[in-house]
Amino acid sequence: MWRGCGLRTFLLFMGDPSGAPTPWGLASLEGTDMQQGTAPHAEDTDRRSPALAVAAYMRVSTAEQKRRYGVPAQAEATRAFVKQRATWRLEGTWEDLGESGSTTSRPGLNELLAEIVEGRVDVVVVSSLDRLGRTEAAIWHCLWQIEDAGAAVECCDLDLGEPGLDKWLTIDRPARSVEADYSRIVTRTQSGRQLKAVDGGWPGGPAPYGYRISGKGAFGSTLEVDPTEAAVVRLLADLVIEGGSTLMDLAEELNRRGIPTRSGKPWTRANLHRRLKGAAFLGEAVFRRPDQQWGGHCTRLDDSGQPLYGESVVIPLPAILAADRIHAFQRALAELARPRRTPLGEYPLTGRVHGPCGRPYVGCFRSNDGVRTYRCSGWQQNVSCGCPYLRADYVEEQVARYVNVLLASMPLPDRPMMPLSSEVQTRLNLHVERVRSLERLVAQGAEELDGLRRQTLPSSVVAAAVRQLRADQGALVRVLAHARDWLEELDAQAGRDGRLSAVLGATAPDSQDLSPSEQRHLIESLGVRVDIADREFRYREGTKCLTMQWHEGTATPVPPDPTDTQWARIDEFLRSRYRPHHFRSPLDLRAALTGMLHRLRTGVLWRDLPERFGDPRKVRFRQRTWLADGVWAEIMKLLGEGGEGTPVLIHGAAPALSIRSAYGVDRAGIS
Ligand SMILES: [Zn+2]
Known part of the structure; x- marks a missing residue:
């Protein structure tokens, strides 16, 4: 047994310099x-x-x-x-x-x-x-x-x-x-795939859209064009280059034409986006591309950001599109808004909110206006469940208020997530001791090595001893490095616990001071559940308003109110487009326009539009006329020259929520 020799033996042989019993003692010899x-x-x-x-x-x-x-x-x-x-x-x-x-x-x-x-x-x-x-x-x-x-x-x-x-x-x-x-094991399988890719073969994983694997199961499987999928690729390129439509429109267009995805499901923004940025349009596939996934697996990177298991390899593919179409497609694609995926941590209520259909809500970033929302996981089903979405800020604030009240009503020891600070501290102290004794041993070992070199014993004995001592010393240094890493982690944990205690231990806890992931843990441990109290709730105005849809669809922000100069130009423009009776109405058109902008910005319901803007029915009618005649777009162009603007606000009201927790305090109908 090799552990019987080594540094310990030499320490005993040389005598312990401090004279105190060593931590492992004589007993370990037995x-x-x-x-x-x-x-x-x-x-x-x-x-x-x-x-x-x-x-x-x-x-x-x-x-x-x-x-x-x-x-x-x-x-x-x-x-x-x-x-x-x-x-x-x-x-x-x-x-x-x-x-x-x-x-x-x-x-x-x-x-x-x-x-x-x-x-x-x-x-x-x-x-x-x-x-x-x-x-x-x-x-x-x-x-x-x-x-x-x-x-x-x-x-x-x-x-x-x-x-x-x-x-x-x-x-x-x-x-x-x-x-x-x-x-x-990892390298063996990864290097096999690497070799195959360098040879221009297919290293495995599903073929990019537009292609299929030929020679499956045999040596040297390669990719060839899949005629059916290639037709979809060409159609998509046409639609994107010529149509300039949004991803949502493109997905709907494909579904309308009865073209399914490879797995037979309907197209969605997300799965279409994955296809569009894929290899089929570029005529090449990149194996181990650092910024992309390969067959569902991320390419692992080392500290310098290079692929860990080998260089990126470009595998040329038979082209589906001509070179100029590829460039036009790439330019057009850059214009399209891309869906953004945000980590779960940023949506602490994912899975905690339930709509009328009973399915859980998930966090969802609306990329066209940058609004964080929660929406029912049933909305992308074949038949959408129609549950209303929720603005994340709104529902998170309601839940935070609820949680704060709930925590304040609980005695300190009953509050969840209260870190057992003494336990973490105990572990930290124990590990600090371990690190210290490792450090002492490493220092001792260095001294022993020095001492051995000055020995007058026969050189072969000293050489053997030095060899053994060096090996042990190397091992201890490695263990010490791991111990220091672990110490850092424990230290960080203790710090986190400290912040948690400060928030949760307060007389009036404010859960919004916690990080989103901490909030999520807290909400989980309290067993918070949010239901939409009004089962019939619908966003009555916003979802039907064509002007709002136009703003959303064209990603046009709502500009500031017109200045006198701007209004003069708009008035001039309107008079060039409409006959005089358009201006004979008692409606003040400038006030009406300001009212329309106000409503788009605030989401106020038509019937609640302040009187100063004019009769809401007349304002609404005028807005529809302008939109239908293409005049609205021109007005927005005249007003939007400054480039400023606020995103259109779709809803005027939010559904009432019922928030409950495993701790039994109900608070229904908060709004
Ligand atoms: Zn639903």
């Missing part, structure tokens, strides 16, 4: 199986019952699940391992299925950690070291989390040794080989 499973705090063992509570921890990644390697094999190994030890009692099994080995979010592990903190588990057993994680860092972080919660870690196929130096040196090498194995 490291036998008898001592396995001893809790990390030796003084605790006396007080505990002779039987140690053991937990089996298993982790199975998605890939392993597919290969049917998983829980049964791990369960068998751990059960046999526990059985061999008379003083061990298997308390239970915690599993993380389909979880990645390098991420920190593992619900099973978190549950297990809570059990350990409660004192119900003394030892955690894994079938092999790679169950803790598949990178060095992940293995160390997982190990330290378990140890600092208060349990020891044991591994079925590897004797980890005593806590401290012994364990650190023992784990370093296998941890590195776990990571090397993992990256070898």
Whole structure:
């Protein structure tokens, strides 16, 4: 067993410079199986019952699940391992299925950690070291989390040794080989695809739209033009270049013509956008393009932003469009608004709001006017459910007010997400100690090396000792680096907890001071649910108003009120277009125009239009005439020269909401 030699042996041989007992002590020399499973705090063992509570921890990644390697094999190994030890009692099994080995979010592990903190588990057993994680860092972080919660870690196929130096040196090498194995698997498959792409072949994944894979399953599969999809590509190019329509219009046009997507579903803005920016229009596919996905997987980048597993490769494809059409298409496409995807964190209420149809609402960014909304997930179904959308600011503010009132009514200890600051602090302190002792050991090792070089022993003995000491020193430096990373993470966590305590611990908590993702956690832990109280609610005016639709469709902002000069030009223009009776009405046309702009800006209902603008019915009639005659567009052009403007506001009112939570305080009809 190689852990029997190394730095420790030399320290004993040389004598401990401080004279104090080393953290691993002499006992570790007798490291036998008898001592396995001893809790990390030796003084605790006396007080505990002779039987140690053991937990089996298993982790199975998605890939392993597919290969049917998983829980049964791990369960068998751990059960046999526990059985061999008379003083061990298997308390239970915690599993993380389909979880990645390098991420920190593992619900099973978190549950297990809570059990350990409660004192119900003394030892955690894994079938092999790679169950803790598949990178060095992940293995160390997982190990330290378990140890600092208060349990020891044991591994079925590897004797980890005593806590401290012994364990650190023992784990370093296998941890590195776990990571090397993992990256070898990744590189092997990735480099195979790379070679294929460089050869001009198809590296795998679905073919770009407009193409199909030929020679499937054989060597050297390539892409050829798919006649049906190519026809759609040409049609789309025509529509975009000639028509200049919006993405929504294009999608509707395709659906109207009965052309389905490749998967047979109707076209939407989002899936059309993906097709339009795809390779089919450019006559080439780029493998490992840093800014795009490939077959649903992101190209992974290294720190400098280069593809991690190989250079980008351009694969030439048989062209569907002529070169000049490609350029015209690219120019036209740049004009089209693109849907923007925003991370979940920016919409803390996604999944929490329910419309009359019962489906959950999701956050949705309206790219034409930059308004954040929530809309029912049923709106893109074949038959839209017709649930009204909600302005995100409106519903979020209502919920924040509700949450603040609810929190204030709860006694401090009952408030959710109140961090157990002492626990985080305890772990932080334990880990600070670990980092310090690692630092001490690294410093000692350097001294030992110096000392050895000055020894008068035969040179071959010294050389062997130096070699061994260097290897151990390298291992310790690596562990120390991981420990410092973990310290930084724990520190950041403590900082977050501090901010949370400040907000949630206040007499009058203001949940809007939390970050969107923290708000989402809070809303989740309170079990907040928002329902639209008025099942019949519809945005009565806005959705039908053609002028509003025109502004939305052409992305024209609502300009400021006309100045005297501007009005003179508009008046002149109107008189050139209409006969005199158009101007004989008692309506003051300038006031009417100002009223129309006011309504578009504020979303006020026609019947609520202030009197100073004139009779709302007459103003509304005039606006419809101007729009139908194309005069409205001209007026907007005259007014919009300054380039200023506000986005058109579609609704005048918002539906009443009913907000509830798992804590039972109801507050219906807030509006
Ligand atoms: Zn709905």
